Amino acid sequence: MTAEGHLLFSVASVVMVHQLQISPDISQGDWLHLIPGALAGALLPDIDHPKSMLGQWVRFISVPISRLCGHRGFTHSLLAILTGVILFRTQLPVSWSVPADFYQAVIVGYLSHLAGDMLTTAGIPLLWPVRWRFCIPLLGSKANKRAERSVALVVLVASFYLPAHWEVWWDHVRELILAQISARL
Ligand SMILES: [Zn+2]
Numbered sequence: 001m002t003a004e005g006h007l008l009f010s011v012a013s014v015v016m017v018h019q020l021q022i023s024p025d026i027s028q029g030d031w032l033h034l035i036p037g038a039l040a041g042a043l044l045p046d047i048d049h050p051k052s053m054l055g056q057w058v059r060f061i062s063v064p065i066s067r068l069c070g071h072r073g074f075t076h077s078l079l080a081i082l083t084g085v086i087l088f089r090t091q092l093p094v095s096w097s098v099p100a101d102f103y104q105a106v107i108v109g110y111l112s113h114l115a116g117d118m119l120t121t122a123g124i125p126l127l128w129p130v131r132w133r134f135c136i137p138l139l140g141s142k143a144n145k146r147a148e149r150s151v152a153l154v155v156l157v158a159s160f161y162l163p164a165h166w167e168v169w170w171d172h173v174r175e176l177i178l179a180q181i182s183a184r185l
Helices: 003-019 031-048 053-057 059-069 078-088 100-118 145-161 166-184
Strands: none
Touching: 003 031, 003 100, 003 145, 031 053, 031 059, 031 100, 053 059, 078 100
């Protein structure tokens, strides 16, 4: 996915987390924190690539990481996702004075980046350091900005149509599945 695709997808993802009220910090958050947080988070995973947008700014970090883990290595793995989920559920110490909504938006942006890379044929090494790549290649192999924009738009539009509460949404899905199963019995 291109940098532009990642940025759009991360903003759409934060809107979705906001609308689905997955986290009170984000659903009551300030958009002036949420959007910059999402954008920053979307760029973070490619810090392992010296030619990426963020990698170029902080070459002293990106060069060693890319030598050590390679591009789409640790930063694109299940370990990174789990770390993200744990951090998402962790309250920051008040003394850090980082707004909770900004911090959580960074994590949502980060996770959206990995989801975005998974949509390309290159995939991501979920089981890193094992090199297997996992993908759901909706976006194909070439950078296709139009397809990337469409995916972000679908997520954005879906955020406004899905029921606001995550649990309610999940109940709907479960009912639908159970109805399908009982119809077949
Ligand atoms: Zn990436």
